[in-house]
Amino acid sequence: MRIRASTLLKWAATVAAVYVVVLGLWRVFEPFYMHALGAFVSIASAARLVPASAEAVAVAGRGLAIAGAGLEPIAVPQRIIGADVALAVALISATLWLRWPQRARHLPSALVLVFTAHLATVLAQIWVVNAGSSGAWAAWNLWTTLYQGKVVPLAVWCAVMGPVLLRSRAWTAGPQQLDASWR
């Protein structure tokens, strides 16, 4: 795989530009995202996936606060959530080997995956903080370490774009390989 410096710079510039634009847009979408996250936490609480007393409250401009009787309170800062969303969109948008319409087509599934990862992280945190064993704490600490390295947007990019890359390789590599086998 040959990666040129100019390609890398173009990629980085695209990532940075889209990231900044999405961070700007995030100020508009943040309340909806946080309310949706809070609603799913309430559903999980009603379904007893987490302690039934857990209540999520979206605080405008701050994030999500989760508290309840007998529970350790948890704060989910909106800026960190926003950075994940913006980076996931930026990485998909900067997938240079795809055309723009193709990249745009993969954005909804990427956003759904980011939301799912955030919801799973919040639910896991509620569970670990309140009832986690030492093994669960170790796994949680590994996750938080990777989380600060932005594992969510990077993993979402791999999950969404990996199959596209594999499919394109399979389609382009197939004929040449068979052709070569005839010689």
Place this chain on the structure above:
Amino acid sequence: MEVARGEASPEFSMLSSLTRWPALTHSAVLGAVRAGGVIAAIYAFLYVFLPATGIEPIARLNLALASLSAMLMNTLGLEVTQSGTLLTLRGASVVVTDECNGMGAWLLIAGAMGAVSGAAWQLRILGMAASALAVTAVNITRIVTLCYLQAERPMWFAPVHEQIAPLFVVLAAAACFAVWLRGLEYADPR
């Protein structure tokens, strides 16, 4: 099915992709497993095994980052005082914690280097060591910037800390990985 030599009919491409798909999926899954294994092994060594023997590598890393950042800031003429991992500039303080030592980004680079098939383990270890230095350099710049902002532009601290700086760390990590991939070509041009 007859196909002229050198031509690839759509049917032929589809057939070949179907036969290659399991192999490609298998290699992707194997890469993901290898990345997860490398990350888990390094994490277990640094965060579980070494602390159990009385060595605290992460605490030492945080302290080293704070010391190097203080040294750089004093060289730049910013009179910063250091107390352990606490840096104070003109009455405003920042603490270098486990969340801001760059280990997350470095573990992901190490996992990515571990996932690439066919690379010699010496080259992987060399890449991991070099990227650790690169991430540390970016991180020291980040800490110095954040310390300055906390003292001079406190309103900017949180957005830069939580939104802007992580972008640079991710871009630096991607650059490390790309340079390492390029290096693999020179080491083994096959």
